[in-house]
Amino acid sequence: AQSVAQPEDQVNVAEGNPLTVKCTYSVSGNPYLFWYVQYPNRGLQFLLKYITGDNLVKGSYGFEAEFNKSQTSFHLKKPSALVSDSALYFCAVRDSNYQLIWGAGTKLIIKP
Protein backbone atom coordinates (compact mmCIF):
# COMPACT_ATOMS: atom_id res chain seq x y z
CA ALA A 1 0.00 0.00 0.00
CA GLN A 2 1.18 3.50 -0.77
CA SER A 3 1.75 5.61 2.32
CA VAL A 4 3.66 8.44 3.93
CA ALA A 5 4.83 8.46 7.53
CA GLN A 6 5.93 11.39 9.61
CA PRO A 7 7.06 9.67 12.80
CA GLU A 8 7.22 12.79 14.97
CA ASP A 9 4.10 14.67 16.01
CA GLN A 10 6.25 17.54 17.22
CA VAL A 11 9.84 18.68 16.88
CA ASN A 12 11.37 21.27 19.20
CA VAL A 13 14.50 23.13 18.17
CA ALA A 14 16.33 26.12 19.61
CA GLU A 15 16.68 29.12 17.33
CA GLY A 16 19.91 29.00 15.36
CA ASN A 17 20.25 25.24 15.58
CA PRO A 18 19.82 22.92 12.61
CA LEU A 19 16.46 21.25 12.23
CA THR A 20 15.25 18.02 10.67
CA VAL A 21 11.67 16.93 10.10
CA LYS A 22 11.44 13.28 9.13
CA CYS A 23 9.42 11.64 6.39
CA THR A 24 9.41 8.12 5.02
CA TYR A 25 7.31 6.82 2.18
CA SER A 26 6.09 3.70 0.46
CA VAL A 27 5.06 3.98 -3.19
CA SER A 28 5.28 1.88 -6.30
CA GLY A 29 7.56 3.17 -9.01
CA ASN A 30 9.67 6.31 -8.84
CA PRO A 31 8.51 8.63 -6.09
CA TYR A 32 7.44 12.21 -6.57
CA LEU A 33 7.89 13.78 -3.13
CA PHE A 34 6.77 17.10 -1.69
CA TRP A 35 6.98 19.21 1.44
CA TYR A 36 4.34 21.75 2.38
CA VAL A 37 4.16 24.18 5.29
CA GLN A 38 1.05 25.43 7.05
CA TYR A 39 1.27 28.54 9.19
CA PRO A 40 -1.48 29.11 11.78
CA ASN A 41 -4.87 29.87 10.25
CA ARG A 42 -3.46 29.63 6.75
CA GLY A 43 -3.62 27.22 3.84
CA LEU A 44 -0.77 24.91 2.90
CA GLN A 45 2.14 26.40 0.99
CA PHE A 46 4.42 24.42 -1.30
CA LEU A 47 8.04 24.31 -0.05
CA LEU A 48 9.91 21.96 -2.34
CA LYS A 49 9.70 18.81 -4.40
CA TYR A 50 11.81 15.91 -5.59
CA ILE A 51 11.08 14.32 -8.94
CA THR A 52 14.45 13.28 -10.29
CA GLY A 53 18.07 14.34 -10.28
CA ASP A 54 20.14 15.56 -7.37
CA ASN A 55 19.16 13.93 -4.09
CA LEU A 56 19.45 17.24 -2.24
CA VAL A 57 16.61 19.54 -3.16
CA LYS A 58 16.54 23.21 -2.22
CA GLY A 59 13.29 25.03 -1.58
CA SER A 60 11.72 28.14 -0.16
CA TYR A 61 12.74 29.95 3.05
CA GLY A 62 16.15 28.24 3.18
CA PHE A 63 14.73 24.74 3.52
CA GLU A 64 16.15 21.71 1.77
CA ALA A 65 15.30 18.04 1.70
CA GLU A 66 17.38 14.96 1.11
CA PHE A 67 16.01 12.07 -0.90
CA ASN A 68 17.36 8.70 0.18
CA LYS A 69 16.13 5.88 -2.02
CA SER A 70 17.57 3.02 0.04
CA GLN A 71 15.95 4.30 3.22
CA THR A 72 12.81 5.52 1.39
CA SER A 73 13.12 8.81 3.19
CA PHE A 74 12.73 12.46 2.32
CA HIS A 75 13.71 14.42 5.42
CA LEU A 76 13.28 18.18 5.54
CA LYS A 77 16.23 20.18 6.83
CA LYS A 78 17.41 23.67 7.54
CA PRO A 79 20.89 24.61 8.76
CA SER A 80 19.78 27.35 11.14
CA ALA A 81 16.23 27.55 12.46
CA LEU A 82 14.27 30.76 12.86
CA VAL A 83 11.39 31.38 15.26
CA SER A 84 9.30 32.22 12.19
CA ASP A 85 9.80 28.64 10.93
CA SER A 86 7.40 27.47 13.63
CA ALA A 87 4.52 25.87 11.75
CA LEU A 88 2.98 22.57 10.72
CA TYR A 89 4.90 20.64 8.06
CA PHE A 90 3.41 18.04 5.75
CA CYS A 91 5.21 15.52 3.61
CA ALA A 92 3.39 14.08 0.58
CA VAL A 93 4.02 11.60 -2.21
CA ARG A 94 2.25 11.37 -5.54
CA ASP A 95 0.60 8.04 -6.19
CA SER A 96 0.05 6.23 -9.47
CA ASN A 97 -3.25 8.09 -9.97
CA TYR A 98 -1.50 11.47 -9.67
CA GLN A 99 -3.14 12.04 -6.28
CA LEU A 100 -1.13 13.19 -3.27
CA ILE A 101 -0.84 10.92 -0.28
CA TRP A 102 -0.27 13.03 2.82
CA GLY A 103 1.59 12.44 6.02
CA ALA A 104 -0.07 13.30 9.32
CA GLY A 105 1.97 16.46 9.74
CA THR A 106 4.73 17.48 12.16
CA LYS A 107 4.46 20.53 14.35
CA LEU A 108 7.76 22.37 14.40
CA ILE A 109 8.40 24.66 17.35
CA ILE A 110 11.43 26.93 17.30
CA LYS A 111 12.25 28.41 20.68
CA PRO A 112 14.13 31.70 21.02
Next chain:
Amino acid sequence: DTAVSQTPKYLVTQMGNDKSIKCEQNLGHDTMYWYKQDSKKFLKIMFSYNNKELIINETVPNRFSPKSPDKAHLNLHINSLELGDSAVYFCASSQTGEGFQYFGAGTRLSVL
Protein backbone atom coordinates in the same frame (compact mmCIF):
# COMPACT_ATOMS: atom_id res chain seq x y z
CA ASP B 1 -4.65 38.27 -7.26
CA THR B 2 -5.24 35.29 -5.04
CA ALA B 3 -4.52 32.07 -6.91
CA VAL B 4 -7.08 29.90 -5.08
CA SER B 5 -9.83 31.69 -3.21
CA GLN B 6 -12.49 30.27 -0.97
CA THR B 7 -15.58 31.85 0.50
CA PRO B 8 -16.63 32.20 3.20
CA LYS B 9 -13.60 32.14 5.47
CA TYR B 10 -15.75 31.32 8.49
CA LEU B 11 -19.09 29.56 8.57
CA VAL B 12 -21.11 29.00 11.73
CA THR B 13 -24.37 27.13 11.39
CA GLN B 14 -26.84 24.87 13.15
CA MET B 15 -27.08 21.10 12.86
CA GLY B 16 -29.35 19.97 10.07
CA ASN B 17 -28.75 22.99 7.85
CA ASP B 18 -27.48 22.87 4.28
CA LYS B 19 -24.50 25.02 3.34
CA SER B 20 -22.13 25.62 0.47
CA ILE B 21 -18.51 26.68 0.27
CA LYS B 22 -17.24 28.23 -2.94
CA CYS B 23 -13.83 27.87 -4.51
CA GLU B 24 -12.28 29.57 -7.49
CA GLN B 25 -8.84 29.27 -9.04
CA ASN B 26 -7.33 31.65 -11.57
CA LEU B 27 -4.30 29.53 -12.40
CA GLY B 28 -5.78 27.80 -15.41
CA HIS B 29 -5.40 24.43 -13.69
CA ASP B 30 -7.39 21.45 -14.85
CA THR B 31 -7.87 19.71 -11.53
CA MET B 32 -9.40 20.88 -8.24
CA TYR B 33 -9.69 19.29 -4.84
CA TRP B 34 -11.47 19.50 -1.54
CA TYR B 35 -9.74 18.54 1.68
CA LYS B 36 -10.97 18.31 5.26
CA GLN B 37 -8.59 19.13 8.09
CA ASP B 38 -9.81 17.97 11.47
CA SER B 39 -8.98 19.27 14.92
CA LYS B 40 -5.85 17.10 15.03
CA LYS B 41 -4.68 18.79 11.81
CA PHE B 42 -4.88 15.56 9.83
CA LEU B 43 -5.47 16.31 6.15
CA LYS B 44 -7.99 14.14 4.35
CA ILE B 45 -8.75 14.26 0.64
CA MET B 46 -12.48 14.37 -0.03
CA PHE B 47 -12.72 14.86 -3.77
CA SER B 48 -10.60 15.49 -6.76
CA TYR B 49 -12.18 16.67 -9.97
CA ASN B 50 -11.16 17.59 -13.46
CA ASN B 51 -13.20 17.99 -16.58
CA LYS B 52 -12.94 14.29 -17.17
CA GLU B 53 -13.31 12.57 -13.87
CA LEU B 54 -14.62 12.94 -10.35
CA ILE B 55 -12.76 10.87 -7.82
CA ILE B 56 -14.56 10.49 -4.55
CA ASN B 57 -13.00 9.31 -1.35
CA GLU B 58 -15.33 6.48 -0.44
CA THR B 59 -15.26 7.41 3.23
CA VAL B 60 -16.92 10.77 2.53
CA PRO B 61 -20.65 10.75 3.39
CA ASN B 62 -22.97 11.34 0.47
CA ARG B 63 -24.22 14.45 2.26
CA PHE B 64 -21.15 16.08 0.73
CA SER B 65 -21.29 16.84 -2.97
CA PRO B 66 -18.93 18.80 -5.20
CA LYS B 67 -20.38 20.97 -7.92
CA SER B 68 -18.30 22.40 -10.73
CA PRO B 69 -20.00 24.99 -12.95
CA ASP B 70 -16.77 25.39 -14.95
CA LYS B 71 -13.09 24.49 -14.87
CA ALA B 72 -12.19 27.37 -12.58
CA HIS B 73 -14.74 26.61 -9.87
CA LEU B 74 -15.41 23.71 -7.56
CA ASN B 75 -18.00 24.33 -4.88
CA LEU B 76 -18.72 22.06 -1.95
CA HIS B 77 -22.31 21.54 -0.90
CA ILE B 78 -23.12 19.91 2.42
CA ASN B 79 -26.60 18.66 3.35
CA SER B 80 -27.93 18.02 6.83
CA LEU B 81 -24.87 19.27 8.66
CA GLU B 82 -23.69 17.30 11.68
CA LEU B 83 -21.50 18.23 14.63
CA GLY B 84 -18.71 16.03 13.26
CA ASP B 85 -18.56 18.12 10.11
CA SER B 86 -16.91 20.91 12.08
CA ALA B 87 -13.44 21.30 10.57
CA VAL B 88 -11.41 23.45 8.24
CA TYR B 89 -12.09 22.75 4.57
CA PHE B 90 -9.42 23.50 2.00
CA CYS B 91 -9.78 23.85 -1.71
CA ALA B 92 -6.74 23.22 -3.91
CA SER B 93 -5.88 23.07 -7.58
CA SER B 94 -3.18 21.61 -9.76
CA GLN B 95 -2.28 20.97 -13.37
CA THR B 96 -2.18 17.33 -14.38
CA GLY B 97 1.40 16.11 -14.42
CA GLU B 98 2.83 18.81 -12.17
CA GLY B 99 2.09 17.01 -8.93
CA PHE B 100 2.07 19.89 -6.52
CA GLN B 101 -1.08 21.72 -5.51
CA TYR B 102 -1.99 25.30 -4.67
CA PHE B 103 -4.20 25.73 -1.65
CA GLY B 104 -6.82 28.22 -0.64
CA ALA B 105 -6.76 29.81 2.80
CA GLY B 106 -9.44 27.49 4.13
CA THR B 107 -13.01 27.73 5.41
CA ARG B 108 -13.51 27.11 9.11
CA LEU B 109 -16.90 25.42 9.53
CA SER B 110 -18.44 25.26 12.99
CA VAL B 111 -21.63 23.25 13.41
CA LEU B 112 -23.51 24.02 16.64
